[in-house]
Every structure is written in structure tokens, then in C-alpha cells.
Amino acid sequence: MTQVEVLVIxxxxxxxxxxxQAAQGGRKVRLVAKGWGALFWHAGCVDVLGYYPLDAANAxxxxxQALAQLVREHPRHPYALVGIERIEAALSALQxxxxxxxxxxxxxxxxxxxLPSAVGAFRPTCLAPETMTAGDLTRREPMxxxxxxxxxxxxxxxxxxNLLEQEVLARSVRLDLPALRDRRFVTAPLLADLFxxxxxxxxxxxxxxxxxxxxxxxxxxxxxxxRRAVEVKRDLEAMLGREVFxxxxxxxxxxxxxxxxxxxxxxxxxxxxxxxxxEAVRADAANGQVQTVWxxxxxxxxxxxxxxxxxATGGLLGGGIVAEPDGTLREVIFGLPVEGxxxxxxxxxxxxxxxxxxxxxxxxxxxxxxFRPVDADGAPVYTNxxxxxxxxxxxxxxxERSFDGVALATGYAVGTQLAAQAQExx
Amino acid sequence: MGVQxxxxxxxxxxxxxxxxxxxACPVTAVTDRFPGPKYEGPQAARFRHAGQPSPDLSVDYCSxxxxxxxxxxxxxxIAEINARARAFxxxxxxxxxxxRLRNNLLARSETIGKLGHPVAPLANALLNNxxxxxxxxxxxxxxxxxxxxxxxxxxxxxxxxxxPKPSGATRQVVYFHGCSTEYYEPRVGRAAVRxxxxxxxxxxxxxxxxxxxxxxxxxxxxxxRAYHRSNVRKLVTFARQGHAIxxxxxxxxxxxxxxxxxxxxxxDEEARLLAEHTFDLNEFLLTLAEEGTLRxxxxxxxxxxxxxxxxxxxxHRLGFPAxxxxxxxxxLHISVSQVACCGIAGTYGFKREKYxxxxxxxxxxxxxxxxEGVPIVICDSETxxxxxxxxxxxxAVHPVEVLAVAYGHPPEGPLASLLxx
Numbered sequence: 057m058t059q060v061e062v063l064v065i066x067x068x069x070x071x072x073x074x075x076x077q078a079a080q081g082g083r084k085v086r087l088v089a090k091g092w093g094a095l096f097w098h099a100g101c102v103d104v105l106g107y108y109p110l111d112a113a114n115a116x117x118x119x120x121q122a123l124a125q126l127v128r129e130h131p132r133h134p135y136a137l138v139g140i141e142r143i144e145a146a147l148s149a150l151q152x153x154x155x156x157x158x159x160x161x162x163x164x165x166x167x168x169x170x171l172p173s174a175v176g177a178f179r180p181t182c183l184a185p186e187t188m189t190a191g192d193l194t195r196r197e198p199m200x201x202x203x204x205x206x207x208x209x210x211x212x213x214x215x216x217x218n219l220l221e222q223e224v225l226a227r228s229v230r231l232d233l234p235a236l237r238d239r240r241f242v243t244a245p246l247l248a249d250l251f252x253x254x255x256x257x258x259x260x261x262x263x264x265x266x267x268x269x270x271x272x273x274x275x276x277x278x279x280x281x282x283r284r285a286v287e288v289k290r291d292l293e294a295m296l297g298r299e300v301f302x303x304x305x306x307x308x309x310x311x312x313x314x315x316x317x318x319x320x321x322x323x324x325x326x327x328x329x330x331x332x333x334x335e336a337v338r339a340d341a342a343n344g345q346v347q348t349v350w351x352x353x354x355x356x357x358x359x360x361x362x363x364x365x366x367x368a369t370g371g372l373l374g375g376g377i378v379a380e381p382d383g384t385l386r387e388v389i390f391g392l393p394v395e396g397x398x399x400x401x402x403x404x405x406x407x408x409x410x411x412x413x414x415x416x417x418x419x420x421x422x423x424x425x426x427f428r429p430v431d432a433d434g435a436p437v438y439t440n441x442x443x444x445x446x447x448x449x450x451x452x453x454x455x456e457r458s459f460d461g462v463a464l465a466t467g468y469a470v471g472t473q474l475a476a477q478a479q480e481x482x
Numbered sequence: 483m484g485v486q487x488x489x490x491x492x493x494x495x496x497x498x499x500x501x502x503x504x505x506a507c508p509v510t511a512v513t514d515r516f517p518g519p520k521y522e523g524p525q526a527a528r529f530r531h532a533g534q535p536s537p538d539l540s541v542d543y544c545s546x547x548x549x550x551x552x553x554x555x556x557x558x559x560i561a562e563i564n565a566r567a568r569a570f571x572x573x574x575x576x577x578x579x580x581x582r583l584r585n586n587l588l589a590r591s592e593t594i595g596k597l598g599h600p601v602a603p604l605a606n607a608l609l610n611n612x613x614x615x616x617x618x619x620x621x622x623x624x625x626x627x628x629x630x631x632x633x634x635x636x637x638x639x640x641x642x643x644x645x646p647k648p649s650g651a652t653r654q655v656v657y658f659h660g661c662s663t664e665y666y667e668p669r670v671g672r673a674a675v676r677x678x679x680x681x682x683x684x685x686x687x688x689x690x691x692x693x694x695x696x697x698x699x700x701x702x703x704x705x706x707r708a709y710h711r712s713n714v715r716k717l718v719t720f721a722r723q724g725h726a727i728x729x730x731x732x733x734x735x736x737x738x739x740x741x742x743x744x745x746x747x748x749x750d751e752e753a754r755l756l757a758e759h760t761f762d763l764n765e766f767l768l769t770l771a772e773e774g775t776l777r778x779x780x781x782x783x784x785x786x787x788x789x790x791x792x793x794x795x796x797x798h799r800l801g802f803p804a805x806x807x808x809x810x811x812x813x814l815h816i817s818v819s820q821v822a823c824c825g826i827a828g829t830y831g832f833k834r835e836k837y838x839x840x841x842x843x844x845x846x847x848x849x850x851x852x853x854e855g856v857p858i859v860i861c862d863s864e865t866x867x868x869x870x871x872x873x874x875x876x877x878a879v880h881p882v883e884v885l886a887v888a889y890g891h892p893p894e895g896p897l898a899s900l901l902x903x
Contacts, residue, residue, distance in 0.1 A: 086801075089555075090554075090555055090556075090557060091502065091552070091553045091554045091555035091556070091557075092502050092506070092553045092555060093555060096500065096501075096502045096505065097500055239514055240514045240517060241514065241517045241518065241521075243501075243504060243518070245504070245505050245511070249511075307500050307501050307502075308500070308501040308502060308504060308505045313505060324820075329801065329802075331799075331801050332552050332553055333551060333552035333553070333796065333797070333799045334799050334801075335557065351799065352799065353798060353799035353800055354736055354739040354740040354797070354798045354799060355739035355740055355757040355758055355760065356758060358799065358800055358801075375555075375556075
């Protein structure tokens with residue numbers, strides 16, 4: 057029978073990275089999740105730190121410097137627990153994996169990209185796939201933003217108008233393609249599928265070429281293929297004679313799915329299992345150790361026994377932590393103590409846009425230096441239970457624009473730590 | 483351990499419109515006729531009210547594979563919402579009489595088996611006659627290319643009655659054979675009985691009916707309810723005695739466990755008892771392994787195979803119990819298919835307007851089978867096996883047939899020609 061060593065709960069970025077690192081380190085890994093996770097709603101970049109301090113006027117230009125300050129000022133932030141060295145190692149491991157999948161992620165801690173968002177805002181991010189980097193807004197070359205009739209999840213006029221207001225030379229073009237005209241539904245996955253076909257790209261290029269004028273680069277919604285995106289981008293560049301880039305759009309996000317697929321396949325290649333439709337609902341423990349996690353199944357619960365367990369179910373946003381009607385915050389599987397305001401009146405400050413932020417958004421699980429959730433006295437609740445990702449307390453991932461960085465760094469820290477334990481045991 | 487069940491209609495409020503289901507739906511990926519689980523399920527369900535027309539008839543193109551349920555991060559029972567919407571259409575008379583006649587012919591496998599079996603050679607000749615298939619294609623809408631099964635010369639239960647019971651059995655188990663084992667592939671039932679007996683069980687095969695799934699997935703809820711009630715009546719005594727009721731057809735066991743109670747609101751004590759005591763065979767064998775009572779002195783079975791876990795198997799939410807078992811068999815090398823669905827989805831791929839869709843859905847799986855160049859495919863669900871063989875020409879068997887050989891029984895069917903019977 058399969059003797060699972062590490063059971064990871066959650067299929068967001070943190071869960072997948074933990075499982076990948078633990079499996080790569082030789083551990084027998086099973087990942088269970090209720091469904092697919094946040095990567096499907098994800099821009100497909102790695103935001104490490106976009107805004108810090110939170111009241112600063114400008115976006116962070118060097119994540120390394122801003123991180124040093126953050127770690128100094130917030131010793132309980134998940135980044136402080138991981139440490140800058142391991143954050144960098146996590147980024148580099150992901151870059152190596154994506155490079156091997158012919159989908160390079162470019163960037164480093166020394167510099168944030170400024171790329172256009174789906175509404176034409178400036179979006180600071182640390183690592184961006186090769187398909188997006190030509191959208192760099194610090195460069196001056198004029199751009200054309202392309203949209204498609206019948207595709208309702210991307211509005212090129214909105215992007216171009218907002219960029220123009222911010223003094224970026226951009227204009228919009230809408231293509232009405234025969235290949236899309238007779239479709240009842242044009243979705244991002246459908247376009248991604250079409251873009252992988254040479255005849256469709258040809259059709260796009262022919263329709264687009266006369267409309268490009270003096271533009272030096274062309275921005276598309278992020279639908280340039282699911283499996284062969286870099287190849288698709290290069291082919292379009294060759295046909296258009298201009299640089300091409302993608303702009304992330306509404307969910308489902310194709311660049312997020314690419315990262316998801318790369319990570320899932322990496323886990324499976326190392327012999328790990330990735331199972332969805334399995335919502336973890338409760339756990340049994342004895343002698344300070346988790347013994348079994350139970351997942352929902354047809355007609356009965358299914359038990360999963362393992363040596364170590366990793367909780368990567370997300371915070372209030374991801375559903376790993378829920379709020380009771382009285383304002384109490386509850387971790388849903390293990391009933392772990394949640395750090396944060398436990399009365400509804402304390403959740404928010406009176407000023408909606410206060411630079412100090414609202415207390416409820418930094419709530420989560422407090423952990424020790426090994427990422428084990430701790431009780432009020434700072435002792436681990438269970439010696440074999442670890443937590444990773446945005447279920448952790450102390451960050452303000454949405455306002456900091458650190459969501460992906462926190463998930464990646466903590467997942468990497470937990471996964472490598474479990475892998476190292478396996479090597480010690482062996 | 484029991485499960486708290488959230489009613490189907492309530493779950494639609496959990497939908498956050500994230501579209502993950504649309505990215506995973508194998509039907510949406512190949513046809514414009516089905517816009518996607520989110521649109522047909524939670525979104526359209528808000529517009530379905532008694533006494534009003536259904537907002538979009540395209541929900542009939544849902545194959546019921548339940549891939550959407552498996553990827554939904556917020557627990558919406560999308561496939562069940564769609565199944566109920568189809569039943570609502572049937573109730574409102576949205577299908578022509580001809581479509582309903584065709585659907586009922588396909589969905590009443592028990593009746594067809596009962597009627598056809600006494601005249602099996604004639605029935606088989608008819609089912610394989612190109613002219614008859616043309617007529618069925620044109621008049622009824624049963625696609626002439628679809629892989630209709632052949633009636634077996636001997637029904638499973640006839641074999642079982644004549645089968646000598648082993649002495650020295652220490653425990654008892656109930657076997658739910660399902661229609662396909664009874665009429666078309668009794669070799670699967672023979673293998674199941676041998677594997678259970680090898681583990682010291684006395685196998686009980688009580689009278690039973692079709693699980694009702696084909697009717698449920700054709701929106702014929704009234705007839706499905708009659709079958710389910712009858713099964714509950716016939717089997718609940720065994721559940722009360724604490725016996726496990728195991729099945730080799732994954733969709734039958736899923737129906738007894740969950741689909742019938744959920745879709746038909748059959749949450750009475752007896753239906754629940756039956757559900758809680760129903761097991762997929764591999765799931766059951768794995769529980770034996772965990773308590774240390776599974777015989778694992780398997781003989782080598784020198785084969786290379788692709789194992790395809792059917793969508794209806796994944797929907798049990800058990801992981802891949804068959805893979806865990808097959809890995810115990812020496813010299814057996816399997817590669818596991820990650821493809822979501824073979825396309826056939828019970829009766830779906832037999833229908834003229836859906837045959838091509840079903841073949842397109844299964845294409846990644848067929849490509850995998852051809853690319854691996856294996857002599858055999860292992861798969862738990864009968865219609866999937868027929869579809870895979872139809873599309874690739876590669877024969878397919880149930881995992882339990884391999885296990886029976888590993889316990890030393892002579893191979894039957896496709897395994898006999900591969901391993902020398």
C-alpha cells in the first residue's frame with residue numbers, strides 16, 4: 057500500500073510548492089484539495105513585495121531593499137520567518153522549474169517590473185513570464201492593445217485609455233475574426249487553444265498588421281496558448297515584426313493555469329499524488345501528533361494517515377479560516393487558534409481607506425520557527441503539523457502585493473524542511 | 483463515519499463564478515453546444531422555476547462526468563444541478579417522444595438484458611447487423627458506430643448458482659453485480675467472486691435491480707426511483723446485519739452511495755444504511771489491506787497496461803484504490819491515465835447527436851493508449867472499456883480480472899489471449 061509520508065492540504069501556490077519540494081526531496085507526498093486553487097485566478101506572475109511601507113507614495117522598485125526593511129520592522133511577518141536568503145532560493149527554484157518547462161520567468165529581487173494590469177494600471181511584480189515582459193511600462197515605445205469581438209473578459213479600450221492618461225503611448229484595436237464569429241462562447245481557454253494553432257495565429261496576424269502603424273509592441277489578453285506560450289509569442293512576433301506581450305485578464309487565468317500545470321506535473325513526476333474533490337473536514341490526534349485527516353467522500357469520510365501534515369488552505373480569502381456570525385475566527389480542519397480580532401467591531405477601523413489597514417486582514421495562524429502552528433503560549437499545537445501560505449498570520453498580502461511571494465516562500469521553506477528531515481532519517 | 487450532506491440546490495449559492503469548472507469541463511472543450519458547467523449549472527439554475535420554461539436546453543449536453551464537481555473550490559454540486567435540470571426538462575415535455583423512447587431504450591439495461599438474453603444469438607446478430615444499426619441510427623437516434631455490447635451466452639447469476647461454494651469461509655460479503663456483469667461481461671463477476679473467495683469470504687448474491695443510474699442521467703427520475711427503492715428493499719437487510727455490499731461497476735456503487743439519494747432526495751434511514759455499507763470492490767480490498775487481512779501472495783502477471791480511472795470512479799473521491807492494489811502485483815507495469823474522461827459517460831456517447839462529442843472528449847486517452855503501445859487497458863467501468871476498445875482496438879478489462887489471475891485463477895476473455903489461457 058502507498059505509505060504517505062507527507063499529506064499536504066490545499067492546491068493553491070503554497071500547497072503545490074510544498075508538495076513539489078517535499079516530493080523532490082524524496083518524500084512520498086499526497087496532496088488533497090477541495091478543488092483547484094487560487095492559481096486559476098492568478099496573474100501568473102510572482103509578486104514578492106509591491107508596496108512597502110504601506111503608506112509609501114510609490115511602488116517598491118527593489119524588493120530586496122524593501123524586504124530588508126519589512127523583516128526588520130515586522131519580525132512576525134511570514135517573510136521574516138523565511139528570511140531573505142530562502143525567499144531568493146524559492147524564487148530561483150521556481151525559475152529553474154519553469155525554464156525547464158520552456159516557460160521562463162524573468163526577474164530578481166533587485167528589481168520590480170511595472171507591467172500593465174487588465175484595467176491599465178501599473179502593476180509591480182518581481183517575476184514575470186517571458187510572455188509578459190515586453191509590456192514593461194518603464195520603456196517608452198508606443199503600444200497597441202488588442203482585444204477580440206465576442207471575448208467579453210478583456211476590454212482593450214479600458215487598458216489603453218487608462219495607460220494613455222498615465223502618459224504611456226497606447227491605443228486599442230479590436231479584431232472581429234471569422235474564427236470567433238460563429239462561436240457561441242469565446243472564453244480564455246478556448247482562445248488559448250486557438251492560439252496554439254498556426255492557422256489561427258496567421259488569421260490574427262493578417263487582421264492586425266494593417267492596424268499597427270508606428271506601434272513598437274503589441275499587447276494581447278493573456279491567452280497566447282496554454283502549453284506552448286513562448287513559442288506562440290515568438291511566432292506572433294515574427295509575423296507582426298513587433299514585440300508581443302500578454303496582459304492578465306479576468307478568471308479563468310491562462311497564465312495562472314500554466315504555473316498550476318507545471319507544478320502539478322512536477323509533483324507527479326516525483327511520484328506524488330494530487331487529488332481534488334477531497335475536502336479535508338476533520339482530523340484525529342493523539343499524544344500531541346496528528347494521526348489522521350479525514351476527507352469528504354461519497355457516503356463516508358476517507359481517512360489519510362501520514363507522518364507529517366501541511367495545512368495550506370489559505371486564510372479568510374481562501375477558506376482555510378472562516379468567520380462565525382459573532383465575529384470569531386476559526387481554522388476549519390484542526391480548530392487551531394487564530395490570531396486576530398475575535399469581535400466583529402474590532403475587524404475594521406473607522407476610516408475605510410486608512411493607511412494603517414484593517415486588523416482582520418492580517419489575521420491567521422501564529423507559527424514557530426519551523427512553521428508549526430502554536431498555541432497562546434507559543435508551543436506547537438501538534439509536533440507534526442506545519443502551515444504554509446496565506447493562512448499564516450502577520451502579513452497583509454493584498455495591500456503589500458505579497459500574496460504569491462508569501463505562498464511561494466513559505467511553501468518552499470516548509471517543503472525543503474520536510475525534505476531535509478527525510479534525508480536525516482535515511 | 484457519516485457525512486453531512488448539503489442539499490444540491492443550496493450549494494449553488496456557494497458559486498463565486500471563478501470559472502475553474504469551465505476550464506476543466508471536457509465537453510465544453512470540444513463543443514460549442516455546451517457552454518460550460520458554470521453557465522448551465524449554478525447560473526441557469528437561478529432561472530429554473532416550476533411552471534416556467536427551462537432557460538436553456540443545452541444542459542442536455544452535460545455528460546454528467548462530474549469533473550466540474552471535482553475541481554470546484556467552493557463545493558457546488560454542478561453535475562447534480564444539471565441532472566435535475568434535465569429531469570425538469572423531461573417532466574415539462576421538452577424532449578420529443580422519439581428522444582425519450584431512445585433514451586429509455588438505452589437507459590433500461592436491465593429490461594433489455596432480460597428480454598434479449600433468452601434470444602441472445604438473435605439479439606446479438608441484430609445488434610451487429612449494419613442494416614439494423616442504420617435503422618436504429620435514423621429512426622431512433624442510436625449512433626450506428628457506437629460500441630453496443632454483446633450478450634454473453636451465460637448470465638452471471640446462472641454461473642454463480644452452479645459455482646461450488648468454498649468451504650471454510652470465515653466471513654460474508656454481498657456482491658452487487660450490476661446489469662453489465664449479469665448480461666454482457668459475466669467474466670468480471672466471476673473474477674470478483676474468485677478474488678473475494680480467495681480472501682476467505684462467502685459471497686452472497688441476493689436478488690437485485692439496475693442501480694438506476696442510466697435513468698438518472700437521462701432525466702427519467704420516476705423510473706430511477708422505482709429501481710432505487712427496490713434495491714434498498716432487497717439489500718437493506720444485509721446492511722443491517724453489517725455486511726459490506728461491494729460492486730465492480732463504479733457507477734453502480736456511486737449511485738447506491740450517493741447519486742440516487744442525492745438526486746432523488748432519498749435520505750430515509752434505509753437508503754442511508756445501504757449507502758453507508760456500499761463499497762467499490764477496490765476500496766473494499768484496500769480496507770482489508772489496511773486491517774492486514776488482504777492476501778497479498780500475488781503471482782506475477784507479466785503485462786504492460788494503461789490504467790484509466792473512470793470519471794465516475796474519481797467521483798467517489800477515494801483517490802486511485804485500483805492503482806494501489808495493482809502495484810502489489812509482480813511484473814505488472816501500469817501507466818496511469820490523467821485524462822479526465824473517455825467521453826462515453828454511460829449512455830451519452832451512444833446517442834447520434836453526441837457520438838462525435840464523446841469521441842472527441844476521449845481523444846487524449848485514445849492517443850495515450852496508442853502512444854504507449856500497450857496490449858491491454860485496465861479500467862473499472864464497463865461503458866468506458868467498450869468506448870476505449872471501440873476507439874483504439876485495444877481490449878480492456880476490469881482490475882479485478884487481473885487480481886483474479888494474480889491469485890492463480892486461469893485468465894479469461896482478453897487476458898486469456900494475452901497470457902495464454
